[in-house]
Amino acid sequence: MKKVTMADVAKLANVSKSTVSQYLNKRYEYMSEETRKRIAQAIEELGYQPNVIARSLKQKTTATIGVIVFNMLHMLTTQVLHAIEEECQKRGFHVIICNSNDDPEKEKKYVNMLLAKQVDGLIVFPTGKNEEVYRHLVEERFPLVFVDRMVPGVEVDSVLLDNFKAAEMAVDYLASHGYDRIAIVLPPLVAYNVPRMERFEGFRIAMEKRGFVVDENNIIAVTPALLPDELKKRFAKPERPNALFAINDLTLMGVLRFVKETDICVPEDLAIINIDDVPFADIYTPRLTTIAQPTFSMGKKATEQLFVQIEQKRKGKPRVFRFSPILKERTSIRRKD
Amino acid sequence: MKKVTMADVAKLANVSKSTVSQYLNKRYEYMSEETRKRIAQAIEELGYQPNVIARSLKQKTTATIGVIVFNMLHMLTTQVLHAIEEECQKRGFHVIICNSNDDPEKEKKYVNMLLAKQVDGLIVFPTGKNEEVYRHLVEERFPLVFVDRMVPGVEVDSVLLDNFKAAEMAVDYLASHGYDRIAIVLPPLVAYNVPRMERFEGFRIAMEKRGFVVDENNIIAVTPALLPDELKKRFAKPERPNALFAINDLTLMGVLRFVKETDICVPEDLAIINIDDVPFADIYTPRLTTIAQPTFSMGKKATEQLFVQIEQKRKGKPRVFRFSPILKERTSIRRKD
DNA sequence: TTGTAAGCGTTATCAA
DNA sequence: TTGATAACGCTTACAA
Numbered sequence: 001m002k003k004v005t006m007a008d009v010a011k012l013a014n015v016s017k018s019t020v021s022q023y024l025n026k027r028y029e030y031m032s033e034e035t036r037k038r039i040a041q042a043i044e045e046l047g048y049q050p051n052v053i054a055r056s057l058k059q060k061t062t063a064t065i066g067v068i069v070f071n072m073l074h075m076l077t078t079q080v081l082h083a084i085e086e087e088c089q090k091r092g093f094h095v096i097i098c099n100s101n102d103d104p105e106k107e108k109k110y111v112n113m114l115l116a117k118q119v120d121g122l123i124v125f126p127t128g129k130n131e132e133v134y135r136h137l138v139e140e141r142f143p144l145v146f147v148d149r150m151v152p153g154v155e156v157d158s159v160l161l162d163n164f165k166a167a168e169m170a171v172d173y174l175a176s177h178g179y180d181r182i183a184i185v186l187p188p189l190v191a192y193n194v195p196r197m198e199r200f201e202g203f204r205i206a207m208e209k210r211g212f213v214v215d216e217n218n219i220i221a222v223t224p225a226l227l228p229d230e231l232k233k234r235f236a237k238p239e240r241p242n243a244l245f246a247i248n249d250l251t252l253m254g255v256l257r258f259v260k261e262t263d264i265c266v267p268e269d270l271a272i273i274n275i276d277d278v279p280f281a282d283i284y285t286p287r288l289t290t291i292a293q294p295t296f297s298m299g300k301k302a303t304e305q306l307f308v309q310i311e312q313k314r315k316g317k318p319r320v321f322r323f324s325p326i327l328k329e330r331t332s333i334r335r336k337d
Numbered sequence: 338m339k340k341v342t343m344a345d346v347a348k349l350a351n352v353s354k355s356t357v358s359q360y361l362n363k364r365y366e367y368m369s370e371e372t373r374k375r376i377a378q379a380i381e382e383l384g385y386q387p388n389v390i391a392r393s394l395k396q397k398t399t400a401t402i403g404v405i406v407f408n409m410l411h412m413l414t415t416q417v418l419h420a421i422e423e424e425c426q427k428r429g430f431h432v433i434i435c436n437s438n439d440d441p442e443k444e445k446k447y448v449n450m451l452l453a454k455q456v457d458g459l460i461v462f463p464t465g466k467n468e469e470v471y472r473h474l475v476e477e478r479f480p481l482v483f484v485d486r487m488v489p490g491v492e493v494d495s496v497l498l499d500n501f502k503a504a505e506m507a508v509d510y511l512a513s514h515g516y517d518r519i520a521i522v523l524p525p526l527v528a529y530n531v532p533r534m535e536r537f538e539g540f541r542i543a544m545e546k547r548g549f550v551v552d553e554n555n556i557i558a559v560t561p562a563l564l565p566d567e568l569k570k571r572f573a574k575p576e577r578p579n580a581l582f583a584i585n586d587l588t589l590m591g592v593l594r595f596v597k598e599t600d601i602c603v604p605e606d607l608a609i610i611n612i613d614d615v616p617f618a619d620i621y622t623p624r625l626t627t628i629a630q631p632t633f634s635m636g637k638k639a640t641e642q643l644f645v646q647i648e649q650k651r652k653g654k655p656r657v658f659r660f661s662p663i664l665k666e667r668t669s670i671r672r673k674d
Numbered sequence: 675t676t677g678t679a680a681g682c683g684t685t686a687t688c689a690a
Numbered sequence: 691t692t693g694a695t696a697a698c699g700c701t702t703a704c705a706a
Contacts, residue, residue, distance in 0.1 A: 342698095342699055342700090343699065343700065344699080354699090354700080354701090355701080355702075357700095358700065358701060358702085359701095361700095362701085387699085387700080388698090388699055388700070389700095390698090390699080390700090391698070391699035391700040391701090392699080392700055392701075393700090394698090394699080394700075394701095395699090395700055395701050395702085396700090396701075
């Protein structure tokens, strides 16, 4: 459809391509008012639009970054993406979004495709299983930032929740409200999922610090779909927990489903706290006390950090930015006496 | 960082660039096993990766589409985007995502930037206020699909919910369960927001068909933030509604907030139904009866339709694809006698 | 079966 | 103040 090129404009304006190029790049200094006008008019008349691809080829920069996420439907992802897009928008950059769906093979393919497309940088919510791929990027000093998770063995600027603090916050809040039989609810632990590990470790440490013993029965590690049943089993056993700490929104859903299927009362019989602020926290009964991630700040920071790398190619030591969780005090926990 | 080019590979393999190009494009037919191997090895050795930008310049196709949405945080958006990404992934295409934030100026700027970047097509969740921009694209026969909303006056393939049917579904379900004082809850009506208008019209028509009169008091059109207060005012007046139809998830939130701030019982005092399936529908008490949009199918269809346009440049009459809403029967409505 | 050379639409260098 | 001309890295006739 669109075929009008710089040459056409040049011809119509009776100047050379180079002059048009000057004009487009606002190097007006040595340009007569006269030609400037003629070019402007020619552009207008032809409805000319520069071809960014051609420019990119020459300038070796595309004003585009790639983002690879492991779960597009997750709320954290949505919100961080929103912030990334906004930051890029400010700088005139575009964002290509790819969904690895937690599949390392896809993730790897995407990295390569995006590099082939000459993106200027990459923000990745990593699956955690492509060490060599990322290590290679680091060696090449390719601009790269991790978000949410990190890849063991790869040193890269990373933006993460302070997971230890979040777990500690949960335990402390529960403990200070008089709860003493606290169970943690999470998907099965796997080494490559760093936040999960950290939240679990944070929990264990906080419990010990408080002088609680962590009963093996109170580590409920099962995939969210099986959670309601697993919880029922647990609650059939003695020494029921009186508080549940769900390490993310998905496990929270499992917990709430369980609660709904039983006659347990929250917070009378059971206190609930979780990481990730969910949109219905305020309208649920009781209103849910949660530990929110500052998703917007995290996305902003990740983008800013990527641009630091893009602008000054030589980068210093990679830094890990830990964002403090935010306690949203509502009513799913009540002081117990 | 990456500087190895086809010429380097050619040199190392002792062949010409064209031969390497043949190889890369899998035109092996007239290539000796011998050279093939040499090229493969040279590529391997140098870690060569083709520069897609250069290819795009020549081939006039970027294997990239642009998507402009008016609200990145909306669940519908997230889910449709997910489907779009997946469909594109299958075809080896990438997706550039832009957020117009319902600002027509931004939307317009994005359209132009994406065209400059030579995207092969555009999927837009339109603000509804850029008629000329889109009209121009249509004239140029540029591949374009609208999702969720349409732009009055622009004839383009569009993927939308069957909003009339959705509204009718709500009224019918409520009526058949014995509710007779049904109120509709929605943001203020504006002409460029087609789905909103359609849902409202659908409601009005369905009510009339059922022989109900639509009391002006039962059209609660106010921005979601003010909704709880507005509803309180309404419920202070006589002839309270006994059922509420919220036209989307955001207004639903307003309704639920209102319910929470009062002592109204759902579904005893008040039945609730809404468009958009919300993730907590199942765990809310009572479980929420909703009218879901088939978001995944919609995203898939939009993408397929875009590729139809991309592949056969001459397109027939634009089509509007209306997707049927899906009633998710839960317990926020109970038979009334 | 492989190589030469001419583009693709810009930008950049250097003359004029 | 403006214009030739050579890149940028790849594809593609056409030749050899």
